[in-house]
Amino acid sequence: MPDDITPVLLCGGNGTRLWPLSRKSYPKQFAQLIGSESLFQASARRFAGQGFAAPLVITGDPFRFVVTEQLAATELAPRAVVIEPEGRNTAPAVLAAALVLAAHDPQAVMLVAPSDHVVPDAAAFRAAVLAALPRARAGDLVTFGIAPVRAETGYGWLELAPGARADATEPQPLARFVEKPDAGRAAAMLAAGNFLWNAGIFLFSVPAILMAFRLHAPDMLAAVQRSVQGAVADLGFTRLLPEAWAGVPDISIDYAIMEKASNLVVMPYGAGWSDLGGWQAVWQESGPDSAGNVCSAHATAIDCHDTLLRSEAEGLELVAIGVEDIVAIAMPDAVLIVRKSDSQRVKEAVAVLKARGAAQATSFAVDHRPWGWFESLAVGERFQVKRIVVKPGAALSLQSHMHRSEHWIVVAGTAKITIDDQVRLISENQSVYIPLGAHHRMENPGKLPMVLIEVQTGAYLGEDDIIRYQDDYARK
Template identity: 75%
Template sequence: MTVLVHPVLLCGGSGTRLWPLSRKSFPKQFARITGDTSLFQEAAKRLSGAGFAAPMVITGNDFRFIVTEQLAAIEIAPQAILIEPEGRNTAPAALAAALVLAAQDPKALMLLAPSDHVIPDAAAFRAAVTAAAPRALAGDFVTMGITPTRAETGYGYLELAPGGHPDATEPQQLARFIEKPDAERAARMIASGNFLWNAGIFLFTAATLISAFRTLAPEILGPVEGAVAEAQPDLSFLRLAPGPWDKVPDISIDYAIMEKSANLAVMPYSAGWSDLGGWDAVWQESGPDGAGNVTSDHATAIDCRDTLLRSESPRIELVGIGLEDILAVATTDAVLIAHKSEAQRVKEAVSALKARKVPQATQFPTDHRPWGMFESLITGPRFQVKRIVVKPGAALSLQSHHHRSEHWIVVEGTAKVTIDDKVQLVTENQSVYIPLGAVHRMENPGKVPMVLIEVQTGSYLGEDDIIRYEDVYARGQGAKG
């Protein structure tokens, strides 16, 4: 019998430990960190092919078009994209996916996986999932256990039951979950040879998970059932109902279900894995050179050792001289410099920036939209300059503003511009003025991306100063809708 695995990709979170490359507005799963494609795209490709159904993705409202765009770029069509009204951790998300799948097949085999991990050997990982499938189909929860390579304090651990083998090629009985240990306890566990890292990747049937919630966490089951039953289709998405979802507690699947269950097994996996939980992990996974250095394009290391130098912009040349065990990451609007041993404290920096209401804490100068993107180039008290890129055939909403006027200068391609009842084509080196309050729209009728420079002037320049009258992406009102 051929077993079909249904991948469920968790695609929320803010990824603060990889700031400034990962921020709330564009978290690490969507970024190109270790290759030419994003971590999310790599996860989708890894869990595709023979034996795997099209993926189900669970994400937030602001990321829904990023998800569809990145999947389209790798030619993978999702089975479904569920939109959470608010992030409530992994337990409610997993249960919502199980309820949707169970409506088609209660015995559907689910692989619940984060979308921001690095697993270099995709074939080996798929083979491990296949080996674990019979145990999951028999009604057990199977978690992927990673062979430890060091006494890591940033991961949870899995203790094998007596007689378990950490290098087995089939699922082993799991005794218990262990919270992130201190260094001394981690060293003892590694020395015992009876522990694996907890990757947070689980294999089970939809029916097994729903039954476990009914027994162990009924307070979660009811609201999530309501959110799924009242879910509404929106374009190609399925929006979970916000009313019932508001009653859902914020809790991980580990706490809600796994740590209370008796039917636990672990599938050992030793072919390489990282959750990229900090810049020190990125340094390790990026393959340091003979001196232990990792440098990106636009970065130069002179007499450095065991150092990461990474510039995300061709406009910023990052140079390190005589550095050792240093992490330096530069974006167009922020720079991080830290000792490698302090990598886990980056989230403290994000908290400090949030407390000061610094926009760089959560927002990028570049903002991705379903029609393309824009980049804020310079901002003053009553003006802002943006570079806007509109994809071929795409159109912004028909809209107006209460507090600003705009001047558009086309620098590449041709724009079809609507201003009140006038429609005109604006080509390269031409410009057009949009008065305050005018109802307007920008479209790209061409076959190549259209680029323009927008100069805004007014008393308030926030992205929420927008009234939408028509929108092909059905975004409603608000900054992103």
């Protein structure tokens, strides 16, 4: 419907505070941290239904197929998926979304929301959005403020104007934004009662936000306009023009617009919210038991208190005995152990690993691709063993390698194999050899996932040793 609110879901960010489960190659919004769906899927569902249009998603190139696959699993179709050439923080992303919407619906109302938040009561939050809608349609910029439940130092805060009520059910006048405070300042703001947490969620009309950019960030507006005007369609995605995007500043919407705007109001919300910004937040939102413990399916706590134990590795049992205030996360290629009270320091570990050149700092052993995924099972000098899973109907690119040959052994399903000018079907327990330099491709013609073991041998085994000749996913 033309009058519906268009959710704009921001899918950038690296999620390093939830390492090792969240990494640059597959950040937290796509992981199942709380419940049976990813945070991104839960966000899309939260803003679906009466009063809301199909979502517009802003993401990066590596995640475009993850976005569409996860939306398809929720049976939600996006209005558009806009690909940023590179992350430039929230202000350029919001502006690009507004310009894309303006081309089709100049009066659209947009709800900007990060895709990695937890909102337990989706109906209550939708009601708060609809309560703020008249002010957005009237030209105000609405930000959402969360009723604080503790002296949080990890969030920015919002100070209400004199006479405004923190428990109001309609938008209130806002005095100012407050940077992330120290512990003493946070305690004082909590006690004062006229401060809210800054959720980073906004509601406004396209004309109102475009006018705000004209007034407060005209140079950014010009650059992003060029990038949107030069955008190209690619397999259903909208790719912004990289040359223009390269000149866009890296700045948040708070700094670029909200702290300067005079038509800003805040919608208070008190029914529960978390940005899941660290492992302590995951522990809180996961519902600790009577001893304060949260354990995954393959984790066991014996005589422990206030712990978060998660085993994310198949066949790996995690056991803790007699510990307190501990987060332990076990992955196939990395283990994190940290005091829960120090869990915000996880970014320090990521920085140390990056400096050391450890792949685990940014990448998983499992590598998600448009056609499925693969993982390394064993790596040695001049050889590597992988498990490859190809989705039904999917196909890898027609490709060749300059430095390695490959052996493929099908262990589940049937593979359609192309090697130079020969095409054949390989069934379970059958194998094939791919000589160095041969043009080759694998496809899954079946209705179930196809699994094979790949053994690579050669002088160089990097993922960049691929020459693509034909690709269903338009990868270079």
